[in-house]
Amino acid sequence: MADEKKYKKPLPRIDEESKGFWEASQRHELYVQKCRACGALRYYPRALCPACLSDDTEWVLSSGRGTVYTYTVTHQNQAAGFRDELPYVLAYVELDEGVRMLTNIVGCKPDDVKIGMPVEVTFEDVNPEVTLPKFKPAT
Amino acid sequence: MGFDRKAVIAGVYEHPTRWAPDKTMFQIHAESARGTLVDAGLTIKDVDAYFTSGVGPIGVLSMAEHLNLQPRYLDSTSIGGSSFVAHVTHAAAAIAAGLCEVALITYGSTASSERFAVGTGGGFAGDPPDHFEGPFGPTVLGSYALVAQRHMHEFGTTSEQLAEIAVTIRRHASLNPVAKFRDPITVEDVLASRIVSSPLHLLDCCIITDGGGAVVVTSAERARDLQKRPVYVLGGSEACCHTSMGKRDLTDMAAQQSGPRAMAMAGMTHKDIHMCMIYDSFTITVLETLENLGFCKKGEGGAFVQNGRIGLGGELPVNTDGGGLSSNHPGMRGIFLVIEATKQLRGECGARQVKDCEIALCHGTGGMLGLRHSGATLVLGRG
Numbered sequence: 001m002a003d004e005k006k007y008k009k010p011l012p013r014i015d016e017e018s019k020g021f022w023e024a025s026q027r028h029e030l031y032v033q034k035c036r037a038c039g040a041l042r043y044y045p046r047a048l049c050p051a052c053l054s055d056d057t058e059w060v061l062s063s064g065r066g067t068v069y070t071y072t073v074t075h076q077n078q079a080a081g082f083r084d085e086l087p088y089v090l091a092y093v094e095l096d097e098g099v100r101m102l103t104n105i106v107g108c109k110p111d112d113v114k115i116g117m118p119v120e121v122t123f124e125d126v127n128p129e130v131t132l133p134k135f136k137p138a139t
Numbered sequence: 140m141g142f143d144r145k146a147v148i149a150g151v152y153e154h155p156t157r158w159a160p161d162k163t164m165f166q167i168h169a170e171s172a173r174g175t176l177v178d179a180g181l182t183i184k185d186v187d188a189y190f191t192s193g194v195g196p197i198g199v200l201s202m203a204e205h206l207n208l209q210p211r212y213l214d215s216t217s218i219g220g221s222s223f224v225a226h227v228t229h230a231a232a233a234i235a236a237g238l239c240e241v242a243l244i245t246y247g248s249t250a251s252s253e254r255f256a257v258g259t260g261g262g263f264a265g266d267p268p269d270h271f272e273g274p275f276g277p278t279v280l281g282s283y284a285l286v287a288q289r290h291m292h293e294f295g296t297t298s299e300q301l302a303e304i305a306v307t308i309r310r311h312a313s314l315n316p317v318a319k320f321r322d323p324i325t326v327e328d329v330l331a332s333r334i335v336s337s338p339l340h341l342l343d344c345c346i347i348t349d350g351g352g353a354v355v356v357t358s359a360e361r362a363r364d365l366q367k368r369p370v371y372v373l374g375g376s377e378a379c380c381h382t383s384m385g386k387r388d389l390t391d392m393a394a395q396q397s398g399p400r401a402m403a404m405a406g407m408t409h410k411d412i413h414m415c416m417i418y419d420s421f422t423i424t425v426l427e428t429l430e431n432l433g434f435c436k437k438g439e440g441g442a443f444v445q446n447g448r449i450g451l452g453g454e455l456p457v458n459t460d461g462g463g464l465s466s467n468h469p470g471m472r473g474i475f476l477v478i479e480a481t482k483q484l485r486g487e488c489g490a491r492q493v494k495d496c497e498i499a500l501c502h503g504t505g506g507m508l509g510l511r512h513s514g515a516t517l518v519l520g521r522g
Contacts, residue, residue, distance in 0.1 A: 010273040011274065012271065013270050042384040043384065043385035046267060070288045070289035070292070072281050072285050072336045072338075073334070074281050074336050076280075076335045077281075079260060102275055116292075130274075
């Protein structure tokens, strides 16, 4: 677990619409949502399906595997927390389930990240409530 | 459909400042309002509609108070730096509908003297999508870099091609006496500048300045006895683009939706456009906007911007004022697109004048390109 006093990056708000996702992250499980009415997948999680406005939602366990859709090696960010960890990799990962999520690529040199690279989820436990899904090169 | 040539731009003013530690943001708004009303030959008492953005949730009321306005039409549409382009469309619609007659649009910012890190400050808005983004450290700049990286991957676009845009726009800035950076640069200079967020270099990024500007939109009838040649608002449209439930193609921009609508409304095709003012927050923004507006096919933007095509004297001059890349960028640049296009259509641009400029297109992109952004397109015609 990260040292809470030293962790300065923004933390997500865990609310009625998102808590299923963050609670699963705590258990080191990654979920996406699927609409039971129209079948559309969605990320990020929210209460109503934007495709049909149904609130009949199924949580689908993701394999946690995907590929890098795009990325940027960030060399400048003045915000607290991030400026101490430059350079870092911001990326969209396309999950095998078919949705893209913004995340970080960790566990390799920033210069080794490539579009199309297979990756797998790895969980960063920030505090007792918050665990962030990040990705590392697939084994 | 359309404004039926009922609305015109009657006044424009670009504040010459690029560094104003001795002024407040509201003062820059007011000085810009004064400038555009003088340009139009109108007084503050003639104003019956007011538009602004970037001043906080009910800042439009504070600005109205600061200028002691009594408007019968108010609009504080806030869709990022493109807001002021959208304001012109909204003003034209309100004027065509008879809701108001003299619309004042103002902008002011002291981003530079307040040392505000516009593109790399992080920031965390706190709306639902932000909670799935902010923890991972996206910067505004990074959201454009994500798009640039994908564009290079899909289409083979190169850093040299992006650099060509910065070089061309700097050349235009060298002809603008109030542009902040006027010394020519080369493709090699851009490539040698440091990487801020890969694949974008420092010289791929807009500058940060103080500044402001203002525009007056009025009815064609009212403009008849005003001093400046009117510029018609021929067409306008807006759109937004976001992550689309996690399925968006990052090479799609809002411009793909708003551009064709605005051009159809104006009854114009690409070959009718004599010059473009395109929001150049970053070089990739210009390249993708040209593709998404349909000036070239997707993936061909890299070749399109080479060989002088978007320079003065080329087939489609872009950002003749020196743009946000070299002239000024106080955080929200949309109003300057409208101001320069209007000056070009009036033939007031001197050394940087586009010859026989009759139709101009403005396209503003606001927000974070690879996360969520707005697009506002405007087609203007010489009166």
